[in-house]
Amino acid sequence: MPRPRTPSDEIPVEALSEAQARRELARLARLIARHDRLYHAEDRPEISDAAYDALRRRNEAIEKRFPHLTRADSPSRAVGAPPSPAFRKVRHALPMLSLQNAMTLEDVREWLESVRQFLRELQDPRTPIDLACEPKIDGVSCSLRYEAGRLVQAATRGDGQEGEEVTANARTIADIPQRLAGAGWPALLEVRGEVFMTDEDFLRLNEQQERAGGKRFANPRNAAAGSLRQLDPAVTAGRPLHFAAHGWGELSAPLAATQSEAMQRLRGFGFRLCEPAARVRVAGPEAEALRAYYERLEAERSRLGFTIDGIVLKIDRLEWQARLGVVSRSPRWAIAWKFPPERGVTVVEEILCQVGRTGKITPVARLAPIGIGGVLVRRATLHNADEIARKDIRVGDAVVVQRAGDVIPQVVAVLPERRPPESRPFVFPERCPACGSRLVRQEGEADTYCPAGLVCPAQAVERLKHFVSRGAFDIKGLGEKHLTLFYAKGLIRTPPDIFTLEERDGSELAPLSTWEGWGEKSAQNLFAAIRRAREIPLERFIYALGIRQVGEATARLLARRYRTLERWRQSLTAALAPESEERAELLALDGIGPSVAADLLGFFAAEANREVLEALTRPRPDGRPLVTVRPASEGPAAASRLAGKTVVFTGTLQSMTRSEAKARAEALGANVAGSVSRKTDFVVAGPGAGAKEKKARELGIRVIGEEEWLKLSGEG
Ligand code: IVH
Numbered sequence: 001m002p003r004p005r006t007p008s009d010e011i012p013v014e015a016l017s018e019a020q021a022r023r024e025l026a027r028l029a030r031l032i033a034r035h036d037r038l039y040h041a042e043d044r045p046e047i048s049d050a051a052y053d054a055l056r057r058r059n060e061a062i063e064k065r066f067p068h069l070t071r072a073d074s075p076s077r078a079v080g081a082p083p084s085p086a087f088r089k090v091r092h093a094l095p096m097l098s099l100q101n102a103m104t105l106e107d108v109r110e111w112l113e114s115v116r117q118f119l120r121e122l123q124d125p126r127t128p129i130d131l132a133c134e135p136k137i138d139g140v141s142c143s144l145r146y147e148a149g150r151l152v153q154a155a156t157r158g159d160g161q162e163g164e165e166v167t168a169n170a171r172t173i174a175d176i177p178q179r180l181a182g183a184g185w186p187a188l189l190e191v192r193g194e195v196f197m198t199d200e201d202f203l204r205l206n207e208q209q210e211r212a213g214g215k216r217f218a219n220p221r222n223a224a225a226g227s228l229r230q231l232d233p234a235v236t237a238g239r240p241l242h243f244a245a246h247g248w249g250e251l252s253a254p255l256a257a258t259q260s261e262a263m264q265r266l267r268g269f270g271f272r273l274c275e276p277a278a279r280v281r282v283a284g285p286e287a288e289a290l291r292a293y294y295e296r297l298e299a300e301r302s303r304l305g306f307t308i309d310g311i312v313l314k315i316d317r318l319e320w321q322a323r324l325g326v327v328s329r330s331p332r333w334a335i336a337w338k339f340p341p342e343r344g345v346t347v348v349e350e351i352l353c354q355v356g357r358t359g360k361i362t363p364v365a366r367l368a369p370i371g372i373g374g375v376l377v378r379r380a381t382l383h384n385a386d387e388i389a390r391k392d393i394r395v396g397d398a399v400v401v402q403r404a405g406d407v408i409p410q411v412v413a414v415l416p417e418r419r420p421p422e423s424r425p426f427v428f429p430e431r432c433p434a435c436g437s438r439l440v441r442q443e444g445e446a447d448t449y450c451p452a453g454l455v456c457p458a459q460a461v462e463r464l465k466h467f468v469s470r471g472a473f474d475i476k477g478l479g480e481k482h483l484t485l486f487y488a489k490g491l492i493r494t495p496p497d498i499f500t501l502e503e504r505d506g507s508e509l510a511p512l513s514t515w516e517g518w519g520e521k522s523a524q525n526l527f528a529a530i531r532r533a534r535e536i537p538l539e540r541f542i543y544a545l546g547i548r549q550v551g552e553a554t555a556r557l558l559a560r561r562y563r564t565l566e567r568w569r570q571s572l573t574a575a576l577a578p579e580s581e582e583r584a585e586l587l588a589l590d591g592i593g594p595s596v597a598a599d600l601l602g603f604f605a606a607e608a609n610r611e612v613l614e615a616l617t618r619p620r621p622d623g624r625p626l627v628t629v630r631p632a633s634e635g636p637a638a639a640s641r642l643a644g645k646t647v648v649f650t651g652t653l654q655s656m657t658r659s660e661a662k663a664r665a666e667a668l669g670a671n672v673a674g675s676v677s678r679k680t681d682f683v684v685a686g687p688g689a690g691a692k693e694k695k696a697r698e699l700g701i702r703v704i705g706e707e708e709w710l711k712l713s714g715e716g
Pocket residue numbers: 097098099134135136137138139140141142193194246247274312331334336
C-alpha cells in the first residue's frame with residue numbers, strides 16, 4: 001500500500017525536495033495574492049496578520065534555499081497590493097478640467113474681455129458672443145465612455161489626468177444609459193457630467209446611516225462621492241444617485257457646431273442635462289442678460305431639490321472653444337459664476353496659531369460647531385495679526401462665519417452687541433508655539449514668520465506632509481499622525497529619511513511592526529507604499545520640494561522648460577550668479593515673475609536644501625538613488641518642430657492676437673519668453689517690433705515673420 005503523501009505545506013522547508021518546493025512556491029504565490037486582495041481591495045481579510053506573516057516567511061525561506069525557483073510573480077517581488085480591482089486607475093483620454101471662478105458680474109465681464117482679447121474677430125466689443133449657461137451642480141464629475149453605443153467604462157475625475165474606474169457602480173444609476181438612445185451617435189463618445197444626490201435623498205440617507213450605526217455624510221456632494229466609490233456595486237445600487245451631462249471628452253466625430261446644440265444631441269442619446277439652461281447673447285460691455293439668468297437661478301435655487309453652487313457660462317461656438325484652449329487645467333472658454341457664500345453665527349472658543357511649512361503663522365479660530373450650508377464648521381481662518389486687529393476678533397465673541405465651496409471658512413464680522421463684558425483684545429504671540437523661536441514680521445508685510453526653518457518641528461512636519469501629499473509623492477498611509485510620531489522619535493526628519501526608513505527599521509529603535517498600533521502587515525504596507533513612490537515625474541518632484549510660491553502649475557511650467565532634474569538643478573545653481581545666462585533665462589520665463597524667481601533662487605542658495613536634493617538623487621551603493629525622477633513627459637507636443645524651443649513674440653500679428661499665438665506655441669511644446677536672451681531660439685516679429693527684434697539681431701538669433709511662424713505652427 002502506498003504511503004499517504006504528506007501535503008507539501010506541512011513539510012518543513014529544510015526537508016522539501018526541489019519538486020515539492022516548486023509546487024509549494026506556486027501555492028504560496030496564489031494564496032498570498034488572494035489574501036492581499038481580500039485585505040487591500042475587498043476590506044475583508046480571512047486570516048490573522050500572524051498567519052499571513054507566516055505564509056510570507058515560509059515563501060522567503062523556500063526561496064532562500066532554492067533561489068533559482070523564485071517565481072516571476074513571487075510575493076517577495078511584489079511591491080504592495082495591486083490596485084483595488086474596483087478602483088483600477090484609468091488615464092483619461094482627454095484631461096478632466098476644472099473651472100475658473102467668478103464671484104461677481106465684474107469678474108464675468110473681465111473674463112469676457114479676456115476672451116475678446118484672445119480672439120481677433122471679437123476685438124470689436126459690439127460683436128455678439130453667445131453663451132451656453134447652466135446651473136453648476138454640486139456633485140462629483142464622472143466620465144462615461146461609450147463604444148458603439150454601449151457603456152464600456154465610467155471613471156471619476158481623480159486628479160484630472162487619472163481617475164478611478166467605477167463602471168460597475170455607474171451601471172446602477174438609472175440616469176446613465178447602458179446603451180445610447182436614438183441614432184447617429186459617434187462610434188466613440190465620452191459623456192461627462194455630474195453625479196449627484198437630491199437634498200431630500202441625502203437627508204433620508206443620513207437618517208438611515210444613523211439608524212444602522214454607519215457614518216453620516218457632511219453634505220449631498222460627499223454622499224454622492226461616497227456612494228459612487230463603493231467597492232460593492234450593490235451598495236451603490238441602493239443609493240439614490242443621479243447623473244446630469246455637462247459636456248464630453250474624447251469623440252470620434254464632432255457632435256455639433258455649438259455647445260447648446262451638442263447638449264441637445266446628448267439629450268437625444270438619453271441623457272439628462274444640467275437644467276434650467278439658457279443661451280444668452282452678450283454684446284458691448286453690458287452683461288445684464290447674464291445677470292438676469294444668474295438671478296433667476298439664485299431665486300429658483302432652493303426649489304430645484306438639489307444643491308447648485310453657481311452657474312457655468314460656456315462660449316457657445318465650439319470652434320472658438322477649441323482655439324481658446326486650456327490654461328493651467330481650466331478652459332479659457334468657460335467660467336463658473338458662484339453664488340455668494342453661505343453664512344452663520346457662532347462663538348469663538350479659542351484662537352490658535354498654526355505654523356505652516358514655510359514658517360508662516362496663521363491664526364485660526366476654534367468655533368462652537370455650526371452647520372453652514374450642510375457642512376459642520378469648527379474652525380475659521382483669521383489670516384494674520386492685522387486682520388484680527390482690524391476686525392477686533394476676541395475669544396468669546398459671537399461672529400458671522402461664511403463658507404464658500406471648499407475654501408476654509410472665514411470670520412466676516414464680530415457682533416459687538418453680544419461681546420462678553422470681560423473680553424480682552426487678542427494678543428498675537430511673540431514666540432513660535434511649536435519651537436519657541438522669536439517670531440519675525442518684516443516691515444510692510446502682513447504675515448508673521450517663525451524663522452527657525454527645519455529646526456522648528458512644526459515646519460519640518462508640515463514640509464514632510466507636503467512632500468508626501470497627493471500632488472507630490474502621494475504616499476498613502478504616511479499621514480500627519482505618523483509623520484509627527486516619526487519626527488518626534490527622530491526616525492524621519494527630512495525627506496530622504498522617508499526612503500531609508502525600511503532599511504533602518506529595527507536598527508535605531510524597535511522594529512515598527514512591534515510598535516503599539518502597528519503590526520507586521522501595517523509596517524509592510526507602509527514600506528511598500530514608500531517603495532512604490534520611489535519613481536516620480538519631474539513636475540511632481542519639484543512641487544514636492546515645497547518651495548515658496550511654487551505650486552503645481554509653476555512646477556509643471558519649470559518641468560516643461562527644463563525637462564530633466566539635472567538640467568533644472570544645474571541651471572538654477574548657475575542662476576545663483578547674478579550676471580549669468582541662466583539667471584536671465586529664468587527671469588525671461590513666461591509665468592515666472594521676479595518674486596517667484598527670487599524664491600527659487602532662495603531655495604537653491606540654502607545648503608540644507610541642496611543637500612536634500614543631493615541625498616534623494618545620488619546613486620547609493622546598490623547603484624540606485626533613493627528617488628528616480630522621470631524627465632517631464634514630452635506628450636504629443638514633443639513631435640512638433642517647436643517642442644522645447646524658446647520663442648519671443650514682438651510687434652503686432654495680423655492673423656491672430658498675441659495671446660492666441662502664445663497659447664498655440666505652448667500647446668506645441670514651445671516656451672514663450674517675454675524678453676530676448678541667448679537662450680531664445682527665434683523671435684517672431686510683426687509690424688512695430690522694436691528693441692526686442694534689434695537685440696535678437698545683435699545676438700544672431702533667428703527672426704521670422706508671421707507667415708513663417710504660421711507655417712511652423714501648422715497653419716498657412
Ligand atoms: S463644465 C471644462 N458644467 O464643476 C470643465 N461643470 O468646478 C467642465 N460642474 O469639474 C466643466 N456643473 O464637475 C461644467 N454645468 C456644469 C457643471 C460643472 C457642475 C462641475 C464639474 C467640474 C467642476 C468645476
